[in-house]
Amino acid sequence: MTQDLEPAPTPPRVGVLGMGTHLPARRRTNDEVARAARVSPDWITQRTGVRNRHTAGPEEAASDLAAAAVRSAVAAAGLDIDRLDLLILATSTPDELGPATACRVQALTKARNAVALDVSAACSGWLFATRVAHDWLRSDNAARHAVVVGVEAYSKFLDPTDRGTAVLFADGAAAAVLGPVPATEGFADFHLGSDGELADHVLIPAGGSRAPASLDTVTDGGHTIHMDGRAVRDFIAEMFPAVLSDSLARNRLRMADIDAFVTHQPNPRLLRSAGTAAGIPPDRLPIVADEVGNIGAASTPYTLAAAAVETPLRRGDRILLATFGAGMTWGSALLTWSGAPVIRTGPTT
Incomplete structure (x- = not known):
């Protein structure tokens, strides 16, 4: 039985x-x-x-x-x-x-x-x-x-x-x-990646187990951010459209199906250029870095919160999240907006 x-x-x-x-x-x-x-x-x-x-x-x-x-x-x-x-x-x-x-x-x-x-x-x-x-x-x-x-x-x-x-x-x-x-709401289709061969493009070289803090590391500026700006720019120019097109293709979506492209904000000029090259309409690419700079891991959620308040996003809007950073790392996800409220503290634009 x-x-x-x-x-x-x-x-x-x-x-x-x-x-x-x-x-x-x-x-x-x-x-x-x-x-x-x-x-x-x-x-x-x-x-x-x-x-x-x-x-x-x-x-x-x-x-x-x-x-x-x-x-x-x-x-x-x-x-x-x-x-x-x-x-x-x-x-x-x-x-x-x-x-x-x-x-x-x-x-x-x-x-x-x-x-x-x-x-x-x-x-x-x-x-x-x-x-x-x-x-x-x-x-x-x-x-x-x-x-x-x-x-x-x-x-x-x-x-x-x-x-x-x-x-x-x-x-x-x-x-x-x-x-x-x-x-009908929430996150779907996360897709993350990394390439450790490019880890030296952006890093704080000293202070870890590879180069512990010493008088020499302090004197040489090893505890500050070191960045190969040209290499990072080229990486973003290559990966940004690839991350977007890959997400759209996997989900059988078109650019017109996305209400907002919420991305990491390396700098406004680079992001606008990359967005134009990818074919994103400017009104669907919120940009906040002109007033806050590159705030790293806070950049994407800060942009999402700003878009929710200032655009504003509507419940049911489809958002494509895209990020790229040191490591080098990158990722995407789809988010159907739930109409979540936002509270911002400190100075705002």
Whole structure:
């Protein structure tokens, strides 16, 4: 005698329930940055498109910025912080090499019931972390809500005289609360990649186990961001259209089927050029880096939150998320917008 087995229940769709962003109070204009970098303010504008960026104070670390964004995201989602089951943080500029900066944020926000961990994938980090949270929630029946936060405190790791990095990188944080949404909404079709052969294109070479901190590493500037700007530009120019076309082809979609292309923001000039080359209509490519610079792992969620408020996104809109960063890393995902509310703290444009 055989017993019929009931089919396993379909895991719930996971989408965005609320978002929060935070920018530190101090704003640095091109006039200020240009003096140290020994270029003109117009040079920065013409080469990058960045006009302003925000800088954490001496007493502020990445966890402080991230905690502010997490609090806002949780409030926007209408949740009590104790209902978070998972807290994942993406950053290239952690408070310390260990423990995970997510644990610092857990302590600051009192998210005592959440499992806290970091994901490191540079500017692609938030999307990589979102994939982890998405799969975790769909596979664990006991977990319902996660918060994924991207944060950078790049100003702590910049050589102000290096015009290739000092004019671009800045500080900020953005978070999204993920949870169950209707079957027609939420995330689908994550596709992530990396090529470690290109890891030297962007890095902070000293301070880890390969080159521990010493007088020589400090003197040589080994604890600041080093970037091969030409190699990074070429990588983005090649990968951006490839990531987009691959996602569209896999899902049998056309450019016209996408309501917004929300991407990492390396710099406005490069992004606009890449968007034009890929055939993206300008009104469907939100750009925020002109006012906040490159905020790394926070860039994509910050752009998504800004688009939700300023475009604004409507419930049911189809969003193609695309990221690329050091490692080198890249990724894409489709997101059907759930109409999630957004709370932004700190200076806004």
